[in-house]
Amino acid sequence: MNIFKREMRAHAKSIILWSMGMLFMIASGMGKFTSYTGSEQSMNDILGKMPKSLKAVLGFGDLDVTTATGFYGLLFVYLLIMAAIHAAMLGANILAKEERDRTAEFLMVKPVSRFSVVTAKLAAALVNVLVLNGVTLVLSIAIVNQYAKGEQINGDIAVLMAAMFIVQLLFLFTGSGIAAMGKNPRSSASIATAILLLTYIISVMVDMNNKLAFLKYITPFKYFDVRQTYEGGLKPLSVALSLAVIAVMAGVTYRFYGKRDLKV
Template sequence: MKAIVFKELKANRKGLSMWMFGMLFMVAIGAAEYGTVVENSESIMSMMDAMPRIVKVIFGMDILPVYTPLGYYVCMYLWYSMVAFAHAIVLGATIISKEERDRTAEFLYTMPYSRKTIISGKIIAAVINVLCMTIFTFLCIILTLVSQMNGESIMPLILTTMIGMFFAQMLCLAIGLFFSSLFNYHRTAMSMAILFFALSFVLAIVIEFVGNIEFLNFLTPFRYFFAPYVVTNGISSVYLLLSLFFTGVFVFLTYKLFEKRDIHC
């Protein structure tokens, strides 16, 4: 299995680097705008007051004042999580079935390894990729954004949100793996993963905008560790357990479905 893990890490290093570059770009944009937002807090607030509430909800400006260090970070966290979650679910949808896409499945699945061993190696490599993405995001935020925030230490809160992001990424990864094992063709699995990601984001916006349908939070990873609530109340044990439960269920289904699936070479 160790050989499979290292093979997958090597095969995915280019893709991971591209996603990390996207995250760095997102964090850098936020860091570059922070000083402007703080210096022009009064005009920013008057502009926000004139915005429709749905716009403020979409951009994460509806709960905490965006001109404060914590409020600005919470606003940007939504965009960081979009990149991180997209990476996780796309990785899950591709890491198992990419051999079918590249027409190399016959070589891999005729090696002296069971399908279960191959899948396990791929999942371990995917988890390492997700962990690297989370650590990289945390370091980027610390080096570019937090370094500008004088007078208020929000490092513990950022670390807490990063932990929540990791568990949400794991759920997205498991959902991507499930789609990859459920559908016979790589393009279908990828399309369903992207559709789920888009619908999850829209549902998260609707839940926040409506305000009294929080019971639907379990349907979207964006709401499991919602940054404004995490920085106020910490990580919810309920959603932590739910994320672990659903991650385990989707991984279990991945094993069961893929062992019965026809491999298209």
């Protein structure tokens, strides 16, 4: 039995649906862009007068939303949340489902080690994450270029997709780590998603109150600020923090899944 192929087949429909969701978000989001370009100065003035708390909740940063690049930066926040939710749920479910669906005994009696099982499952999850990221990249470039009017946006979008991929990996391994440690396989995805939403709420709180700036180091949604990423690319510290968390959660996944008593 090839576990990798089995998982790829099992998640084929899911990745198609998530890709369609990305298409809808990008197409519908950029479709609203024309309403921001009619009176450029007045729209920027309106956004400038908007309360800081409301701008933080809505995801409005200091981007110029009258340009295709700036407007996509606003839209990217929501794409990032979608991609992170997909990764967190995938990481949790791909390990927990064997116990949840009562198929763990069938899998574990095969002549394959738990290390190999986890590796095959995570490899399949990684491919799914790559596919969703690649689809989002292609769709973003294709759709945003229709509104760019000469702007060079491909490079900026590519950098944002690199940031998204790192965040996807972070939540993928967070989800798998929770599934490996948790005693209730049915709750793993919910816990992983709750942690994701909590970190996003923290990022909003940081935007609302400068006194909470120290919290930006515990929320991945502040590691790759859109405007800073546009201007300076990926920050080495943010990449290093992300890779450290990924490495820790990958280690947790292998260690705890290898020792746990599986419910059959």
